[in-house]
Amino acid sequence: MSEPLSSTRSLATVLSAGPCVTALVSLVALFLGSDRASAQTPVAASERRGTGLAHSSTDEIVGRFRRGWTAEKGHIRPLDDRNWKTRITALKSLVMVGPAAVPPLVRGLDDENAEARVFAAQTLGFVGDARAVNRLERTLAEDKDPAARLYAADSLGMIGGFRSNPLVERIAVKDPNKDVRAHLKYAIERNGEAVSKTVREDLGRFDLSRLATAQVGKSAPDFTLTDALGRRYQLSDFRGKKPVVLVFIYGDT
Amino acid sequence: MRNRLKDFDAAGAQVLVVDPHESYRVRHLLKEAGFDSGDVHVPILADPSHTVSATYGVAFQMRIHTEWSNRPASFIIDRDGTIRFAHPAKSFSDRPTPDVLLRELEKLGRPRAE
Numbered sequence: 001m002s003e004p005l006s007s008t009r010s011l012a013t014v015l016s017a018g019p020c021v022t023a024l025v026s027l028v029a030l031f032l033g034s035d036r037a038s039a040q041t042p043v044a045a046s047e048r049r050g051t052g053l054a055h056s057s058t059d060e061i062v063g064r065f066r067r068g069w070t071a072e073k074g075h076i077r078p079l080d081d082r083n084w085k086t087r088i089t090a091l092k093s094l095v096m097v098g099p100a101a102v103p104p105l106v107r108g109l110d111d112e113n114a115e116a117r118v119f120a121a122q123t124l125g126f127v128g129d130a131r132a133v134n135r136l137e138r139t140l141a142e143d144k145d146p147a148a149r150l151y152a153a154d155s156l157g158m159i160g161g162f163r164s165n166p167l168v169e170r171i172a173v174k175d176p177n178k179d180v181r182a183h184l185k186y187a188i189e190r191n192g193e194a195v196s197k198t199v200r201e202d203l204g205r206f207d208l209s210r211l212a213t214a215q216v217g218k219s220a221p222d223f224t225l226t227d228a229l230g231r232r233y234q235l236s237d238f239r240g241k242k243p244v245v246l247v248f249i250y251g252d253t
Numbered sequence: 254m255r256n257r258l259k260d261f262d263a264a265g266a267q268v269l270v271v272d273p274h275e276s277y278r279v280r281h282l283l284k285e286a287g288f289d290s291g292d293v294h295v296p297i298l299a300d301p302s303h304t305v306s307a308t309y310g311v312a313f314q315m316r317i318h319t320e321w322s323n324r325p326a327s328f329i330i331d332r333d334g335t336i337r338f339a340h341p342a343k344s345f346s347d348r349p350t351p352d353v354l355l356r357e358l359e360k361l362g363r364p365r366a367e
Binding site: 084085087088091146147150151177179180182183186189190195196198199200202203206210211212213214215216217218219220221223225226227228230231233235236238239240241242243244245246247248249250251 | 261264265266267268269270271272273274275276277278279280281282283296297298299300301302303304305306307308309310311312313314315317318319320321322323324325326327328329330331332333334335336337338339345354358361
């Protein structure tokens with residue numbers, strides 16, 4: 001099997017699962033006591049399991065991320081570089097672990113590996129747990145990696161209840177990185193509003209077998225998304241009616 | 254591209270734009286670009302869980318503005334729901350022009366009855 005699936009495969013090995021991603025998903029739910037367990041998973045049994053296993057599993061997932069993710073020096077990743085799957089797989093898996101992943105992820109903010117700190121800072125916003133707030137503020141104020149500070153700002157906003165204070169105000173003006181300053185302002189603009197819980201649910205439920213399945217000649221994977229005015233669009237609604245030009249952008253790019 | 258929307262309308266196509274930020278960030282972005290959210294005639298869909306971006310194989314592939322971003326990409330999906338054209342960008346400036354997309358749409362042919 002090629003590189004892209006190596007992270008899930010090794011995670012599967014740890015959990016004594018086969019390489020089948022679908023089986024892995026329900027096994028992760030079962031073994032990690034996730035509240036996102038699928039309907040056929042015996043949730044009651046998983047809830048009885050201690051958080052110790054969830055801690056070690058979180059460490060293992062983060063470990064897989066550290067080994068699987070290599071940042072490129074330049075801004076543009078080559079087209080054939082598939083290790084982005086490592087990030088989305090680890091992110092999704094940790095959202096499934098849920099609150100039990102928070103203490104190990106908070107420890108991850110002290111990791112000597114900057115990419116691991118960035119990942120921990122990013123993931124904590126999706127897991128969404130107030131226990132991470134104080135430590136994320138320290139990352140925002142002190143981490144020497146701007147991406148760690150930027151994701152700490154994002155996550156503080158996403159967790160909810162984030163209010164400006166003199167320290168935050170100072171960082172919003174003084175941080176040497178303009179993107180960190182911008183993201184901190186976005187976080188302040190939320191007025192304490194947490195990220196919608198459907199974001200966490202959608203990510204936790206995401207079927208990893210759908211990764212990169214949009215291919216020419218194949219049926220377009222369906223989705224439902226909402227526009228800036230709250231109107232819902234489902235791709236399959238256009239089937240039989242109109243062709244669709246689907247354009248992925250990134251902010252102002 | 255936004256100046257050519259009429260041409261996509263004329264070609265009978267629906268343009269959908271996907272951005273991985275939360276909706277409030279999308280509104281913010283539109284405001285900064287000088288648009289009223291109500292004035293934008295192409296839906297800008299928010300994918301904050303990154304799941305649609307991951308399904309379409311573009312999530313977390315580019316580093317810009319200090320964060321991991323989507324690779325810009327364009328897809329054309331025909332009336333039967335089949336993907337007929339895909340262009341994952343090699344850089345942020347590598348995008349098919351509206352003319353290229355319109356030519357691809359033309360290749361799909363006109364609807365059987367209209």
